[in-house]
Amino acid sequence: MLRKCFSCGKPAVVYLQYVDRAYCKSCFLKLLVKRLRKELRTIKGLTPASEFYVLKNGLSSFAMRMLDKAFKGFHKGVLVSKGKGLKLASQGFIVLEPTTAEHYILQRFQYLAKEKLWSKQLFNPLFKTFLSFEIVNACKFLNIHCRIASLKSVKQSFIKTSEFNALSQFIESLQQSQPNAKFGCIKTFSWIDSLLA
Numbered sequence: 001m002l003r004k005c006f007s008c009g010k011p012a013v014v015y016l017q018y019v020d021r022a023y024c025k026s027c028f029l030k031l032l033v034k035r036l037r038k039e040l041r042t043i044k045g046l047t048p049a050s051e052f053y054v055l056k057n058g059l060s061s062f063a064m065r066m067l068d069k070a071f072k073g074f075h076k077g078v079l080v081s082k083g084k085g086l087k088l089a090s091q092g093f094i095v096l097e098p099t100t101a102e103h104y105i106l107q108r109f110q111y112l113a114k115e116k117l118w119s120k121q122l123f124n125p126l127f128k129t130f131l132s133f134e135i136v137n138a139c140k141f142l143n144i145h146c147r148i149a150s151l152k153s154v155k156q157s158f159i160k161t162s163e164f165n166a167l168s169q170f171i172e173s174l175q176q177s178q179p180n181a182k183f184g185c186i187k188t189f190s191w192i193d194s195l196l197a
Protein backbone atom coordinates (compact mmCIF):
# COMPACT_ATOMS: atom_id res chain seq x y z
CA MET A 1 0.00 0.00 0.00
CA LEU A 2 1.34 3.41 -0.93
CA ARG A 3 1.39 5.60 2.13
CA LYS A 4 0.80 9.31 2.18
CA CYS A 5 2.92 11.87 3.97
CA PHE A 6 1.61 12.44 7.48
CA SER A 7 2.24 16.20 7.19
CA CYS A 8 1.27 17.19 3.65
CA GLY A 9 -0.49 14.21 2.08
CA LYS A 10 1.96 13.80 -0.85
CA PRO A 11 3.25 10.28 -1.63
CA ALA A 12 5.55 9.23 1.22
CA VAL A 13 9.10 7.95 0.73
CA VAL A 14 10.10 7.03 4.26
CA TYR A 15 8.23 5.19 7.00
CA LEU A 16 8.99 5.74 10.69
CA GLN A 17 7.88 2.65 12.52
CA TYR A 18 8.30 4.16 15.99
CA VAL A 19 5.49 6.66 15.36
CA ASP A 20 3.71 4.65 12.63
CA ARG A 21 3.92 7.61 10.27
CA ALA A 22 5.27 8.05 6.75
CA TYR A 23 6.75 11.21 5.28
CA CYS A 24 7.66 12.72 1.92
CA LYS A 25 11.27 13.88 1.37
CA SER A 26 10.78 17.48 2.34
CA CYS A 27 8.61 16.87 5.43
CA PHE A 28 11.02 14.16 6.60
CA LEU A 29 13.98 16.54 6.33
CA LYS A 30 12.01 19.28 8.11
CA LEU A 31 11.27 16.82 10.89
CA LEU A 32 14.98 16.01 11.27
CA VAL A 33 15.99 19.69 11.28
CA LYS A 34 13.43 20.34 14.00
CA ARG A 35 14.84 17.44 16.00
CA LEU A 36 18.38 18.74 15.49
CA ARG A 37 17.37 22.21 16.75
CA LYS A 38 15.97 20.60 19.86
CA GLU A 39 19.27 18.73 20.34
CA LEU A 40 21.33 21.90 19.81
CA ARG A 41 19.30 23.77 22.43
CA THR A 42 20.46 21.28 25.05
CA ILE A 43 24.15 22.00 24.42
CA LYS A 44 25.30 24.46 27.04
CA GLY A 45 26.69 27.70 25.66
CA LEU A 46 25.85 26.93 22.02
CA THR A 47 24.05 29.68 20.11
CA PRO A 48 23.98 30.37 16.35
CA ALA A 49 26.55 33.10 17.06
CA SER A 50 28.95 31.03 19.15
CA GLU A 51 32.18 29.54 17.95
CA PHE A 52 32.04 25.77 17.66
CA TYR A 53 33.83 22.90 16.01
CA VAL A 54 32.67 19.68 14.39
CA LEU A 55 34.75 16.51 14.41
CA LYS A 56 35.62 15.06 11.01
CA ASN A 57 34.14 11.62 10.45
CA GLY A 58 31.92 9.79 7.97
CA LEU A 59 28.99 12.06 8.84
CA SER A 60 30.81 15.41 8.44
CA SER A 61 29.11 16.56 5.24
CA PHE A 62 25.73 15.56 6.60
CA ALA A 63 26.52 17.43 9.83
CA MET A 64 27.54 20.60 8.03
CA ARG A 65 24.45 20.58 5.83
CA MET A 66 22.09 19.94 8.75
CA LEU A 67 23.76 22.56 10.97
CA ASP A 68 23.43 25.05 8.17
CA LYS A 69 19.72 24.27 7.95
CA ALA A 70 19.24 24.34 11.73
CA PHE A 71 21.08 27.65 12.11
CA LYS A 72 19.50 29.00 8.90
CA GLY A 73 22.91 29.72 7.40
CA PHE A 74 23.85 32.31 10.01
CA HIS A 75 26.82 30.40 11.19
CA LYS A 76 28.96 27.51 10.10
CA GLY A 77 30.99 25.31 12.38
CA VAL A 78 34.59 24.50 11.57
CA LEU A 79 35.55 20.90 10.80
CA VAL A 80 38.49 19.61 12.82
CA SER A 81 40.35 16.34 13.23
CA LYS A 82 39.89 14.33 16.41
CA GLY A 83 43.32 15.39 17.71
CA LYS A 84 42.63 19.07 17.20
CA GLY A 85 39.12 18.58 18.61
CA LEU A 86 40.53 17.13 21.83
CA LYS A 87 42.81 20.13 22.22
CA LEU A 88 39.99 22.62 21.56
CA ALA A 89 37.58 20.83 23.89
CA SER A 90 40.14 20.87 26.70
CA GLN A 91 40.49 24.62 26.14
CA GLY A 92 36.73 24.97 26.72
CA PHE A 93 35.52 25.26 23.12
CA ILE A 94 32.33 23.49 22.04
CA VAL A 95 33.20 20.45 19.96
CA LEU A 96 30.40 18.45 18.35
CA GLU A 97 30.87 14.81 17.40
CA PRO A 98 28.50 13.55 14.67
CA THR A 99 27.12 10.22 15.84
CA THR A 100 23.92 8.15 15.60
CA ALA A 101 21.34 7.16 18.20
CA GLU A 102 22.69 3.60 18.09
CA HIS A 103 26.30 4.69 18.70
CA TYR A 104 25.28 7.10 21.43
CA ILE A 105 23.11 4.57 23.29
CA LEU A 106 25.79 1.91 23.08
CA GLN A 107 28.36 4.32 24.48
CA ARG A 108 26.09 5.34 27.33
CA PHE A 109 25.27 1.74 28.22
CA GLN A 110 28.96 0.95 28.44
CA TYR A 111 29.50 3.74 30.94
CA LEU A 112 26.42 2.66 32.85
CA ALA A 113 27.58 -0.97 32.94
CA LYS A 114 30.95 0.07 34.37
CA GLU A 115 29.51 2.78 36.65
CA LYS A 116 31.58 5.46 34.98
CA LEU A 117 30.53 9.09 34.81
CA TRP A 118 29.42 10.22 31.35
CA SER A 119 29.64 13.91 32.31
CA LYS A 120 33.41 13.71 31.86
CA GLN A 121 33.00 13.47 28.05
CA LEU A 122 34.82 16.17 26.13
CA PHE A 123 32.72 16.09 22.95
CA ASN A 124 29.03 16.91 22.59
CA PRO A 125 27.24 14.20 20.63
CA LEU A 126 25.42 15.46 17.55
CA PHE A 127 22.52 13.42 16.05
CA LYS A 128 22.11 11.33 19.18
CA THR A 129 18.37 11.35 18.42
CA PHE A 130 18.84 10.27 14.78
CA LEU A 131 18.49 6.56 14.04
CA SER A 132 21.04 5.23 11.54
CA PHE A 133 18.43 4.47 8.91
CA GLU A 134 17.11 8.05 9.19
CA ILE A 135 20.59 9.43 8.51
CA VAL A 136 21.05 7.08 5.56
CA ASN A 137 17.71 8.21 4.07
CA ALA A 138 18.35 11.90 4.71
CA CYS A 139 21.76 11.66 3.01
CA LYS A 140 20.13 9.97 0.03
CA PHE A 141 17.52 12.74 -0.22
CA LEU A 142 20.17 15.48 0.16
CA ASN A 143 22.56 13.76 -2.28
CA ILE A 144 25.27 13.61 0.34
CA HIS A 145 27.74 10.83 0.75
CA CYS A 146 27.88 9.51 4.30
CA ARG A 147 29.55 6.60 5.96
CA ILE A 148 28.21 5.40 9.27
CA ALA A 149 30.97 3.76 11.29
CA SER A 150 30.43 0.23 12.56
CA LEU A 151 29.01 -0.09 16.06
CA LYS A 152 32.34 -1.61 17.16
CA SER A 153 33.96 1.80 16.70
CA VAL A 154 32.33 2.98 19.94
CA LYS A 155 33.70 0.12 22.04
CA GLN A 156 35.44 1.60 25.06
CA SER A 157 38.75 0.26 26.31
CA PHE A 158 37.32 -0.45 29.75
CA ILE A 159 34.81 -3.00 28.50
CA LYS A 160 35.38 -6.58 27.31
CA THR A 161 34.36 -7.53 23.78
CA SER A 162 31.92 -10.13 25.12
CA GLU A 163 30.27 -7.52 27.35
CA PHE A 164 30.14 -5.07 24.45
CA ASN A 165 28.48 -7.65 22.19
CA ALA A 166 25.96 -8.51 24.90
CA LEU A 167 25.09 -4.83 25.31
CA SER A 168 24.59 -4.25 21.59
CA GLN A 169 22.40 -7.37 21.35
CA PHE A 170 20.42 -6.19 24.35
CA ILE A 171 19.74 -2.80 22.73
CA GLU A 172 18.65 -4.37 19.44
CA SER A 173 16.33 -6.81 21.22
CA LEU A 174 14.81 -3.91 23.16
CA GLN A 175 14.19 -2.10 19.89
CA GLN A 176 12.60 -5.16 18.29
CA SER A 177 10.14 -5.59 21.12
CA GLN A 178 9.33 -1.89 21.33
CA PRO A 179 9.84 0.44 18.30
CA ASN A 180 10.27 3.42 20.62
CA ALA A 181 12.90 1.80 22.86
CA LYS A 182 15.94 3.68 21.52
CA PHE A 183 14.29 7.06 21.99
CA GLY A 184 13.18 5.93 25.42
CA CYS A 185 16.81 5.16 26.34
CA ILE A 186 17.95 8.58 25.05
CA LYS A 187 15.25 10.36 27.07
CA THR A 188 16.28 8.45 30.17
CA PHE A 189 19.93 9.41 29.68
CA SER A 190 18.95 13.08 29.20
CA TRP A 191 16.95 12.89 32.41
CA ILE A 192 19.95 11.42 34.28
CA ASP A 193 22.16 14.19 32.85
CA SER A 194 19.74 16.87 34.02
CA LEU A 195 19.88 15.43 37.55
CA LEU A 196 23.69 15.50 37.51
CA ALA A 197 23.98 18.97 35.92
Ligand SMILES: [Zn+2]
Nearest residue numbers: 005008024027
Ligand atom coordinates in the same frame (compact mmCIF):
# COMPACT_ATOMS: atom_id res chain seq x y z
ZN1 LIG B 1 5.13 15.90 3.16
